[in-house]
Amino acid sequence: xxxxxxxxxxxxxxxxxxxxxxxxxxxxxxxxxxxxxxxxxxxxxxxxxxxxxxxxxxxxxxxxxxxxxxxxxxxxxxxxxxxxxxxxxxxxxxxxxxxxxxxxxxxxxxxxxxxxxxxxxxxxxxxxxxxxxxxxxxxxxxxxxxxxxxxxxxx
Numbered sequence: 001x002x003x004x005x006x007x008x009x010x011x012x013x014x015x016x017x018x019x020x021x022x023x024x025x026x027x028x029x030x031x032x033x034x035x036x037x038x039x040x041x042x043x044x045x046x047x048x049x050x051x052x053x054x055x056x057x058x059x060x061x062x063x064x065x066x067x068x069x070x071x072x073x074x075x076x077x078x079x080x081x082x083x084x085x086x087x088x089x090x091x092x093x094x095x096x097x098x099x100x101x102x103x104x105x106x107x108x109x110x111x112x113x114x115x116x117x118x119x120x121x122x123x124x125x126x127x128x129x130x131x132x133x134x135x136x137x138x139x140x141x142x143x144x145x146x147x148x149x150x151x152x153x154x155x
Contacts, residue, residue, distance in 0.1 A: 049091040051147035056101055058125045058154040062086025066103035070139060071132055092141045099137035102130035125154045
């Protein structure tokens, strides 16, 4: 028969069962994300974009609407809206760009999708400027000036 511990004997506590968590592993997806973050964070930086601003005019008057787009070889086109005062402002990487300016006529007030096609007014600039191949417009972004000014006078 086992003896009961005396008051002077120390009793060892019973071992406790504590669940162990498995060690964390990093999956391939997390490693790929971490690697991409290193590249994006500056390990391999290219040239910094430059702000390009300017005004687009036709026969001496600023265009009041439309689009201006810039296309560099091997890159996606960039650009957007021409402001009501004929100005534009974009960030572009240094390089040589073909430029197009499109000024489609505005739809009449109140016209909505599904209505018969409206009779449209004239364009603000000749349609030849709306195509990279026929516009004859080019822009060289040097990176020497930031912002770089580039005005376009359409004839």
